[in-house]
């Protein structure tokens with residue numbers, strides 16, 4: 001157990017791709033402390049299977065990657081952010097390779113896979129379907145080799161603290177329940193996503209929207225939170241977790257079949273199984289709703305593909321499904337959609353700067369507008385790399401700013417709260433509510449109900465003491481932000497679909513939603 005620290009130069013909250021990449025960038029400029037709420041291996045990065053996109057193959061061009069990213073974003077990408085993403089990509093990937101990342105190759109040449117809505121084969125993968133794990137391994141090894149970086153596990157960051165209007169550190173609760181405050185010149189939120197808002201999710205248990213909730217409570221702007229991507233294909237078996245069945249399976253030629261064993265995607269989109277994720281997720285929901293079965297599913301069918309190739313190309317998916325007695329190479333795989341990715345987050349500029357001095361955000365916790373209303377597959381590991389590096393570079397400038405004196409803060413008042421309901425009960429109720437009313441298909445009435453219930457829940461979670469209670473409070477805040485933003489956006493776009501406003505409304509809503517305190521605006 002490392003000695004407790006009360007002060008450092010740079011604080012990085014989170015050790016996924018974004019946090020680790022930023023830490024590496026910061027290391028030459030000062031002491032970097034990376035806080036992680038559980039183990040380093042608990043992250044979405046670790047789970048990422050399909051790969052990472054970059055226009056590196058001979059047949060590809062940066063302009064095509066840009067165009068595909070903009071198309072997926074459904075008119076809402078910040079074009080500057082998207083341009084930065086695709087232009088910085090090749091250099092960031094070359095660097096990863098230099099640091100030891102073993103992407104899959106044929107002979108000496110990198111192999112590029114294809115995923116939905118990409119017009120070229122441009123997805124690099126590692127050990128078949130363990131891309132995120134390999135990238136995190138290499139970044140962590142690199143970070144550990146740099147003397148200025150310390151990584152502390154089981155340090156749960158609860159709140160931002162201020163000094164003279166500038167973010168100057170975080171409050172932390174460790175695994176023994178002890179509270180402390182750590183001061184720094186600048187703080188980066190790289191806390192990942194918020195998939196735990198939903199009953200069905202591919203996200204790890206750490207994805208509770210902590211960064212967004214902390215930033216919002218501190219007065220920072222958050223943006224585009226109505227855009228939650230639902231992955232169309234998560235394993236659906238009673239006793240199994242909602243294990244992700246990568247888009248790359250459909251890239252390799254897998255079909256989707258309904259309960260009548262019919263392929264149905266061509267009815268919904270000309271790209272059929274390779275249509276954008278939101279289209280596939282809604283098509284599946286539609287097929288589920290029209291089925292008369294008691295507990296309907298849709299199937300992923302790989303049985304027409306070469307068995308040996310499937311086992312070799314997707315070893316992790318193959319072996320995980322086999323644990324649940326499904327041989328994906330020879331049997332139909334029951335699936336349903338699950339919450340997967342948050343396009344929005346803490347509003348930042350192209351260098352990760354949030355709206356509060358001293359505060360930065362990168363990766364899934366950030367909202368640069370790079371994904372618009374819908375993320376292109378395999379662009380999010382890339383986002384963490386590119387914007388993590390840029391945020392780290394920008395934070396280094398903070399060292400030159402006058403540090404100011406460190407204020408002594410009174411201990412947080414966590415006692416004398418209302419009667420407490422076990423955090424687990426609140427979280428399960430919230431997840432069901434969000435799935436039903438703020439999920440794949442939304443209505444104004446349902447969102448209003450969700451907001452009313454979430455506001456009621458606020459009182460139950462407002463005085464957290466344990467780590468789980470802090471997570472419950474963060475989920476309640478993030479849920480409310482998602483539902484309010486979804487209600488305000490009276491149109492359908494990208495991953496946000498409302499039956500009462502099924503079309504785009506470009507005049508009013510081809511803009512980003514921005515929440516400032518109680519107000520939501522579109523800019």
Ligand SMILES: Cc1cc2nc3c(=O)[nH]c(=O)nc-3n(C[C@H](O)[C@H](O)[C@H](O)COP(=O)(O)OP(=O)(O)OC[C@H]3O[C@@H](n4cnc5c(N)ncnc54)[C@H](O)[C@@H]3O)c2cc1C
Nearest residue numbers: 014015016018037044045050051157192363364378380381
């Ligand atoms: C199953 C799955 C498959 C995916 N497949 C792909 C893919 O193939 N390609 C792709 O591009 N993207 C994929 N994604 C998305 C991608 O993995 C994530 O968007 C990306 O890894 C996010 O990286 P990050 O660094 O922002 O956050 P994460 O990797 O989630 O890391 C978040 C970090 O923050 C820490 N943290 C959170 N809250 C706190 C707190 N309060 N205090 C301290 N620490 C905290 C966590 O412990 C963790 O270390 C996938 C996601 C999932 C879930």
